[in-house]
Structure formats: structure tokens, C-alpha cells
Amino acid sequence: TTKPVVAVGRYTSPDRMVSVINKGLMDLIGAARPSIADPFLPAKIRDGRLEDIRECIGCNICILSNGLGVPLRCTQNPTMGEEWRRGWHPETITRASSEEKVLVVGAGPAGLEAALAAGRRGYQVALAEATTELGGRVTREATLTGLSTWSRVRDWRLGQIAKLANVDIYRSSRLNADQVLEFGFGHVCIATGSTWRHDGTGRSSFTPFEGHELDGILTPDDVMEGTPIDGPVLVYDDDHFYMGGVIAETLAGRGLDVVVATSAGIVSPLCAHTLDQGRIEARLIEIGIVTWTSRLLRGFDGGQAVLAHASGSEDVTIPCRNIVVVTSRQPADALWKEVMARQAEHADAGLKSVRRIGDCEAPQTIAAAVHAGHLYARTLDSVDHVKRDRVLVAPGGDSS
Known part of the structure; x- marks a missing residue:
């Protein structure tokens, strides 16, 4: 075709961008999120400064903040959304007033x-x-x-x-x-x-659950540190972001029998704001993980967990040797x-x-x-000054 072909879908690697263009597969690369992570991405590619590119990690925190109507955030680029509010530039920063x-x-x-x-x-x-x-x-x-x-x-x-x-x-x-x-x-x-809590304190409960002090209670920190874990495993998610689903998939990938219970009505509900919730849920179903929703962790005796329904209906017991509690973190x-x-x-x-x-x-x-x-x-040597939007409404309701 003689029509220009534009690629989208989070191309973040300059090498990959150049490759698809040189092969004649694409004419242009659309790079929205990569340009949020590094607004000077094209200039750095042009100048051969590839090591200086802040490459997008695909966490979609930008989409989350934009969807919630709060100042845009980027994990890689902390100046995003602060250009006008705080006067921050992604590539330049004021020299210190003293040699502290x-x-x-x-x-x-x-x-x-x-x-x-x-x-x-x-x-x-x-x-x-x-x-x-x-x-x-x-x-x-x-x-x-x-x-x-x-x-x-x-x-x-x-x-x-x-x-x-x-x-x-x-x-x-x-x-x-x-x-x-x-x-x-x-x-x-x-x-x-910070560290993840062992006692189950989180969104749905301000008090520890019965049996939280037993050896079978683990946290995401234990999983990431390589602590030996025996199945079957219950992953209890009261955090509602990505960690519960990721922990479940990671443990299943190690060959363990995993069950997920969450206090929410769906798994990882906060990930709806990052456009990941449906993918996470589909992945758990694909790998055979059973999910219990609207459930609260009430107790553990070393061999089974007691889950109460959020509505107060009949409890269920889940056989498990370990529980990974994904609830909240403490500083x-x-x-x-x-x-x-x-x-x-x-x-x-x-x-x-x-x-x-x-x-x-x-x-x-x-x-x-x-x-x-x-x-x-x-702000080491200055006061944090944040500009605020002010909408001035003229007589008659015309704010122009």
C-alpha cells in the first residue's frame, strides 16, 4: 500500500522501532506511553543517546491517574504532570544553592x-x-x-x-x-x-485474623525472597491491586495448587483503572486457579482457612498448608x-x-x-510551591 502504516502497542525499544521501519513493515511508530516516560525520546534516538532513554515499563499508572482525574503520573518520569504545577522539566534541574x-x-x-x-x-x-x-x-x-x-x-x-x-x-x-x-x-x-503485613490487617479488617501467628502464614515478601512454600496455597487478596493476581500466577508457575480469595467482588478491581483487570482474571481462569470473591479471611488452623462471605452468609473452609496474605503494608x-x-x-x-x-x-x-x-x-533548599487551577466565573456564568 502507498498509505503510511503507523504502529502502536507500546513500542519502547529503539532497536525494535528501527527494525520494523527498516524492514518496511511500518512507516511511523506511535509512542504515547513511551513519550510520557521520556518526552525527549525522539531527540535521544536521533542523538544516539539510547542509554539515557527512560524506557516505559508498561505499568499503566499514567492511564490510572488520567482516568481518576488526578495529576498524571509516570513511574519512570516523576516530572510528568508537574511541568506547570511545579515548574519541573524532565531533563533539567536547578543547581543547588549550596554545596551540602x-x-x-x-x-x-x-x-x-x-x-x-x-x-x-x-x-x-x-x-x-x-x-x-x-x-x-x-x-x-x-x-x-x-x-x-x-x-x-x-x-x-x-x-x-x-x-x-x-x-x-x-x-x-x-x-x-x-x-x-x-x-x-x-x-x-x-x-x-515498607513490608507486607502478616496479620491480615487491611481494607476489610482492622484486626488480625485468628491463627495469623502460625508458621503457614506468608506474605508477598516471603514469596519474593524464595521462602519454601508447600501447596495447596490460599492467596488472600485484600489489597485489590496487581499483587494478589501476580502472586497467584507466580506460585502456580512453581507447580503449586493455588486458590485465590478476595474481599472484592472481582479479582484485582483496582487494575480496571490500568486496563489489566480483565487480563488478570482471564489468566487465572486459563491456568486453572479457583477464585472466591466477596470473601473475608477469618481464621487458619494450619490445615484449612475459614472464609466468611462479605454479606454474612455461610462460611466456607478451604484446605491449605500455607496462606499468602496480600492485605496491606507497613512502613x-x-x-x-x-x-x-x-x-x-x-x-x-x-x-x-x-x-x-x-x-x-x-x-x-x-x-x-x-x-x-x-x-x-x-525541595532540599526551597519550599514546595504548587500552582492551583483557578476557574474565574464572570457575571452571567461565562468563564471564558
């Missing part, structure tokens, strides 16, 4: 972004990570079925940090309050993440509390500010953690 030193504790998505943005501003940055692996939750979640692209959040930031001589990374460096105060840096950013904020309990010593230690960010402050999406890290670096 910043200690960032925790190399998850929030900590990596804070270290990168602060380093680009000219601060001397030390990034301390308790484990040997960098990336925090994105590294762990990337091991689960279907989430491998999550690792791009880590990889791109590490690639950019490697170009900054003023940012040092320390692995296997679990710090306590004494070490933080002895570090001698003027600013401390604590980004130590891993012990270090922050220890440091803040010693505020009287801050001045003598040369410490001017201590802030916690990301999941350590409030467990949320990966996009929210990245945004928190960027916001921290941008």
Missing part, C-alpha cells in the same frame, strides 16, 4: 531517585543500602511473573548515577542511629521502604524513629534536616515513591 552533603538511606525507587536528582543538583551524595542488591521493591517484584520490566526503574537510575562523580553507593551498609549521626552529613533522607521506619528520638543531638552532629520519603513514610505505588524521591531533591 546528603545521606540517602535505602536504595529502593525513592532512594535511587532522591540520590540521582540530588546528585544532578550538585550535592555530594552518599547512598547507603542495607543489602547487596540495589532497587528495593522493584528488584524484588521484578522476579514475579509478568513484572520483569519493573527492573527498568532501577537500571535506568543506576546507569545515570554512574555518570555522577559526586554520588557514592555503599552496598551491605545497614546503618543504625549512631552511624547516621556520626556520618557528618548535613541532610539525611531515609527511604527504607519500615524504625531507623527514622530512632534518629528522630535523638533530635537533641542533631545540631552537634551537624545535622540540619532528617526526612523520610516513599514507602517508609506512606506505602503507595512505585510511581509515588519515585515522585517522593524527586520532590525531596528538588
Whole structure:
């Protein structure tokens, strides 16, 4: 045909884009989400700066935020939606007003972004990570079925940090309050993440379920850490986002007999906003996972779980040796509390500010953690000023 052929469907790799064009399969590449992740995608391809491209991870948090009518968010690009509100540019950042030193504790998505943005501003940055692996939750979640692209959040930031001589990374460096105060840096950013709860506390219950202290109770953290799990397994989802379905599919892929129970009327209802809910449900059906909806986890005796119906109808018992509870997360904020309990010593230690960010402050999406890290670096020496839309209605109702 002589008509131009345009490709859509989340082409994120420049190599793949060039390949389909050179083969004559396509004339143009439509790249909406990739351009949200990196508005300078075409320019970077043109200039041969492929390693600088913030590649879309396909999480659809942009679609979720747009559909909810809130400021647009992108996991890879924290400046998206902040161009007018905060005056943020995706490629440039204001130089720091002084040569301060910043200690960032925790190399998850929030900590990596804070270290990168602060380093680009000219601060001397030390990034301390308790484990040997960098990336925090994105590294762990990337091991689960279907989430491998999550690792791009880590990889791109590490690639950019490697170009900054003023940012040092320390692995296997679990710090306590004494070490933080002895570090001698003027600013401390604590980004130590969060952990999944074992007791079932979440959206549908503010109290633990009976038997939550037994050995058979596990969390997504246990699954991601490779804890041995015996089937049959019940995955109880009171989180309602992607994690419950992903955990179920991951365990089924290991050959375990899996049953899913959720307090919602459908599986992963929040994923309707990312356009993934139908695919998740279809996948669970395809691999033979039985799903119980509108069910509340009431108890576990080591061999079976008791599920109550949300309407109060008759309970059911599900045989299982393990339960993976996907309910809610709690901040891993012990270090922050220890440091803040010693505020009287801050001045003598040369410490001017201590802030916690990301999941350590409030467990949320990966996009929210990245945004928190960027916001921290941008406002280290200034006040966060956010413009607000003001609709002025003229007499007679004409707002033009």
C-alpha cells in the first residue's frame, strides 16, 4: 500500500522501532506511553543517546491517574504532570544553592531517585543500602511473573548515577542511629521502604485474623525472597491491586495448587483503572486457579482457612498448608524513629534536616515513591510551591 502504516502497542525499544521501519513493515511508530516516560525520546534516538532513554515499563499508572482525574503520573518520569504545577522539566534541574552533603538511606525507587536528582543538583551524595542488591521493591517484584520490566526503574537510575562523580553507593551498609549521626552529613533522607503485613490487617479488617501467628502464614515478601512454600496455597487478596493476581500466577508457575480469595467482588478491581483487570482474571481462569470473591479471611488452623462471605452468609473452609496474605503494608521506619528520638543531638552532629520519603513514610505505588524521591531533591533548599487551577466565573456564568 502507498498509505503510511503507523504502529502502536507500546513500542519502547529503539532497536525494535528501527527494525520494523527498516524492514518496511511500518512507516511511523506511535509512542504515547513511551513519550510520557521520556518526552525527549525522539531527540535521544536521533542523538544516539539510547542509554539515557527512560524506557516505559508498561505499568499503566499514567492511564490510572488520567482516568481518576488526578495529576498524571509516570513511574519512570516523576516530572510528568508537574511541568506547570511545579515548574519541573524532565531533563533539567536547578543547581543547588549550596554545596551540602546528603545521606540517602535505602536504595529502593525513592532512594535511587532522591540520590540521582540530588546528585544532578550538585550535592555530594552518599547512598547507603542495607543489602547487596540495589532497587528495593522493584528488584524484588521484578522476579514475579509478568513484572520483569519493573527492573527498568532501577537500571535506568543506576546507569545515570554512574555518570555522577559526586554520588557514592555503599552496598551491605545497614546503618543504625549512631552511624547516621556520626556520618557528618548535613541532610539525611531515609527511604527504607515498607513490608507486607502478616496479620491480615487491611481494607476489610482492622484486626488480625485468628491463627495469623502460625508458621503457614506468608506474605508477598516471603514469596519474593524464595521462602519454601508447600501447596495447596490460599492467596488472600485484600489489597485489590496487581499483587494478589501476580502472586497467584507466580506460585502456580512453581507447580503449586493455588486458590485465590478476595474481599472484592472481582479479582484485582483496582487494575480496571490500568486496563489489566480483565487480563488478570482471564489468566487465572486459563491456568486453572479457583477464585472466591466477596470473601473475608477469618481464621487458619494450619490445615484449612475459614472464609466468611462479605454479606454474612455461610462460611466456607478451604484446605491449605500455607496462606499468602496480600492485605496491606507497613512502613519500615524504625531507623527514622530512632534518629528522630535523638533530635537533641542533631545540631552537634551537624545535622540540619532528617526526612523520610516513599514507602517508609506512606506505602503507595512505585510511581509515588519515585515522585517522593524527586520532590525531596528538588525541595532540599526551597519550599514546595504548587500552582492551583483557578476557574474565574464572570457575571452571567461565562468563564471564558
